[in-house]
Amino acid sequence: MSKRMVDMEQVRAADRRVARVRKRNPNVRMPTEADLQPVAASQRQRGRPGLSAEGPSTLLSIRLSPAMAQALDAYITREGGKRPIARTKGEIVRFVLEKWLQKEGLL
Numbered sequence: 001m002s003k004r005m006v007d008m009e010q011v012r013a014a015d016r017r018v019a020r021v022r023k024r025n026p027n028v029r030m031p032t033e034a035d036l037q038p039v040a041a042s043q044r045q046r047g048r049p050g051l052s053a054e055g056p057s058t059l060l061s062i063r064l065s066p067a068m069a070q071a072l073d074a075y076i077t078r079e080g081g082k083r084p085i086a087r088t089k090g091e092i093v094r095f096v097l098e099k100w101l102q103k104e105g106l107l
Contacts, residue, residue, distance in 0.1 A: 076088075
């Protein structure tokens with residue numbers, strides 16, 4: 001459950017509105033969590049879309065040694081804006097891997 005600030009004055013105002021409605025019509029029933037579950041589930045999007053600028057993609061999570069991460073940082077700093085395609089570590093790794101696969105004839 002997320003921890004977000006709740007404006008208690010808004011909660012109290014909503015409670016007063018509900019009390020006024022129930023006073024007019026005691027048969028009014030507020031939706032329960034069970035009533036709201038199908039609505040919430042239908043509006044929920046699971047995961048990130050598997051599309052990139054190049055089309056469908058797969059997420060690959062890798063762990064880098066501190067030395068490799070430092071080398072990537074140095075590369076980003078050195079290259080600066082020379083390569084508009086690769087600006088983040090993930091983009092650089094993808095760019096270098098693609099070039100290596102092409103060189104090996106695998107892509």
